[in-house]
Amino acid sequence: MISRQILEDISNSSTIRSMFIEGKELANEIGEENVYDFSLGNPATPAPINFTSALSDIIREEDSLSLHGYMDNAGYPEVREAVAQNLNRRFHTDFSKKNIIMTVGAAGAINVILKTLIDPGDEMIVFAPYFTEYRNYIGNWRGQLVVTEPDYQTFQPNFADFESKIAAKSKVVMINNPVNPTGVVYSKSTIRRIATILSQKQKEYDHEIYIISDEPYRELIYDRKNIPFISKYYNNTFMTYSFSKSLSVPGERIGYLAVPNEMADFEWVMSGLTIANRICGFINAPSLLQKAVALCLDETADVEFYDRNRKLIYHELTGMGFSCVKPEGAFYMFIKSPVADEKAFVETAKQFHIILVNGSTFACPGYVRLAYCCSYEMIQKSLSAFRKLAQYYHLSA
Numbered sequence: 001m002i003s004r005q006i007l008e009d010i011s012n013s014s015t016i017r018s019m020f021i022e023g024k025e026l027a028n029e030i031g032e033e034n035v036y037d038f039s040l041g042n043p044a045t046p047a048p049i050n051f052t053s054a055l056s057d058i059i060r061e062e063d064s065l066s067l068h069g070y071m072d073n074a075g076y077p078e079v080r081e082a083v084a085q086n087l088n089r090r091f092h093t094d095f096s097k098k099n100i101i102m103t104v105g106a107a108g109a110i111n112v113i114l115k116t117l118i119d120p121g122d123e124m125i126v127f128a129p130y131f132t133e134y135r136n137y138i139g140n141w142r143g144q145l146v147v148t149e150p151d152y153q154t155f156q157p158n159f160a161d162f163e164s165k166i167a168a169k170s171k172v173v174m175i176n177n178p179v180n181p182t183g184v185v186y187s188k189s190t191i192r193r194i195a196t197i198l199s200q201k202q203k204e205y206d207h208e209i210y211i212i213s214d215e216p217y218r219e220l221i222y223d224r225k226n227i228p229f230i231s232k233y234y235n236n237t238f239m240t241y242s243f244s245k246s247l248s249v250p251g252e253r254i255g256y257l258a259v260p261n262e263m264a265d266f267e268w269v270m271s272g273l274t275i276a277n278r279i280c281g282f283i284n285a286p287s288l289l290q291k292a293v294a295l296c297l298d299e300t301a302d303v304e305f306y307d308r309n310r311k312l313i314y315h316e317l318t319g320m321g322f323s324c325v326k327p328e329g330a331f332y333m334f335i336k337s338p339v340a341d342e343k344a345f346v347e348t349a350k351q352f353h354i355i356l357v358n359g360s361t362f363a364c365p366g367y368v369r370l371a372y373c374c375s376y377e378m379i380q381k382s383l384s385a386f387r388k389l390a391q392y393y394h395l396s397a
Contacts, residue, residue, distance in 0.1 A: 009136060030353065036382035037355040038370040041180065041331065043248040045306075045373075048299040051247050054292040068287060073278045075102025075256070075285050079294040083256055086297040091229040095258060101273050102256050102285035106216045106242035108277075109257040110137050113212055113238050114172070115280055116272035118143040122171040127157045129334065129362035131180045131214070144169070147363050155182045155325050155334065156190055159197065166201045172210050173198065177227055178217045181362050181369035182334040183310075183327025185221060188228045195234035208236050208264050216242040216255070217330035219300045222307050225328050235262035243293050245330075248301045254289040306331045309372040313379050320387060321395030331373040334359070338393040342368050348392065352385040 058067065074080065077097050084095035103109035114124070120142035126134050128147050135145050148165050149158045173194070177186045186194075198209050213230040218241065221227060231237040242255035263269055277284065310327055318324070323336040335356075337345040343358045346368055359367030372379065 005139065009139070033381075035353050035355065036378060036385055038372065038374065038382075039355045039357050041245075041371045041373055043245055043250060043301060043373050044375060045248050045301045047248045048296065048301065050299050051249070051292060051296045054295040055288065058288060058291050058295075062291075067291070071284055071287060072274075073284050074274045075100070076287070076290050076294075079290045080256075082294040082297060083258075087229075087258060091232075093229065093231065093258075094261065098270065099259050099261065100256055101259075101270075101277060102254075102290050103240070103277065104282045104285055105244060105253040105255045106214055106240045107133065107137070108253070108280070108282055108285075109238075109240035109242075109255055110134075110174075110212060110214060111140060112273055112276045112280055112282070113210075113240070113257065114138060114141045114143065115276040116269065117171055117210060119171075121169060123167065123169045124172040124174055125162070125165055125170060126174045126363075127162070127176075127179075129155070129179070129181050129359060129364035129367070130174070131176055132361050134174055138172075143171070146170070150364070155179070155184045156186065157194065159193055162194070163197050163201075166197070166209070168205050170201070170205070170209050172212055174212050174214065175230065176214045177230075178221060178327075178329025180217065180330055181332045181357075181359075182325060183330045183332045184325060185225045185227065185328040188226075188233075191228045191230055191233050195230075198234060198236075202236075211237040213237060213239045215239060216245050219246040220303055220306060220331060221329040222303075222310060223328060227329070231258070231260040231262075235260060236264055246300050247293070247296060252286070252289050254285055254293055256285075305376075306373060309374070309376055309379055312376065313370070313372050316383050317386060320390040322386075322390065331371060333370045333372065334362075334364070335368050335370055337366050337368055338395060340366060342366050345393075349389055352389050352392075354382065354385050354389060 079102060080097035080100040083100045084097055087093050087095050103112060114137060118141040121144060123144045123146050124138045125146045125148060128150055138145050146165050149161045151158050175186065202209050211230060211234055218227050231239060237260060239258040244250035259269060313333060314326055324333050327333055339345055342365060346356050346358045349356050356368040356370055359365055
């Protein structure tokens with residue numbers, strides 16, 4: 001018999017993936033061109049040409065034995081140094097290779113951090129709506145998830161609820177910025193307030209409370225917004241990053257984590273992270289991809305592509321009477337369901353061949369997520385279906 005834990009994980013399996021599969025099945029029935037699948041955050045822009053060129057150049061020019069062999073569990077020293085210097089130049093940090101660990105994406109980085117920090121029963125606080133896999137990640141290490149309410153007008157944190165949820169067992173606060181699923185950006189003032197509350201609570205409980213700032217969408221921001229580099233506001237911060245979205249390579253599973261020198265017990269923490277990278281089963285981040293991303297740290301996918309999609313879908317849907325906070329980053333919209341049961345709304349949308357994800361997946365019932373990382377042409381074609389959906393619910397601007 002399989003474990004009780006994995007049985008629970010199966011029952012909580014990602015609704016996002018389920019909707020993606022449903023979309024594929026519907027496409028097989030009526031044709032892909034007739035299905036408007038907004039379920040999965042799978043980048044629609046190609047990887048930058050310099051990234052693919054870097055891969056082929058490295059394979060052609062480097063010795064295959066050394067290229068494909070083991071290295072430090074933390075990653076190649078020269079790659080980590082390149083990442084550190086890139087962050088220093090862009091965010092005025094003070095990193096070197098000792099502050100960086102190359103990881104198997106941001107998901108790998110988060111699990112490595114939680115392995116290093118969490119004892120059974122320790123609590124991780126998340127801000128709803130949150131990326132659903134965070135529940136699974138803390139569950140891997142027998143920790144407990146604590147969910148705080150958002151300010152539903154802005155989808156910034158509800159600070160009163162956040163402060164009330166911090167307790168003696170609180171060990172980690174997870175921040176996702178820009179936010180999946182809302183596209184909201186946590187501003188400098190938001191980060192400062194979180195930091196102030198946590199600094200006070202650390203003193204109250206006489207132990208460290210860490211922030212993990214998960215930032216795979218950091219490069220995908222609009223309207224000249226800025227993402228605050230959170231370690232400048234709070235010392236006990238881990239920053240996790242993935243190149244999945246910035247380089248449009250989600251299947252390659254390559255990222256890193258960064259830790260400031262000012263973190264409590266820095267040397268012990270870095271030793272723990274390095275060992276955790278090995279004993280979690282990753283051993284090290286993929287060797288070829290480490291070397292490739294080191295040559296492409298200033299490359300990004302086509303942000304204008306996503307911005308064009310954002311402007312079209314937001315303008316058209318709000319014009320039809322749908323309601324949502326305007327996305328400032330990433331490639332998601334979080335739309336208020338016109339009926340209290342958003343799962344019923346999702347089912348109705350499927351009648352018009354529109355595939356959305358229910359907000360309960362993100363601990364925010366009453367809303368649905370729309371991923372606009374698709375072709376502009378698909379959005380244009382979908383608008384007639386959305387108009388029929390709006391008419392079904394008697395919406396008006």
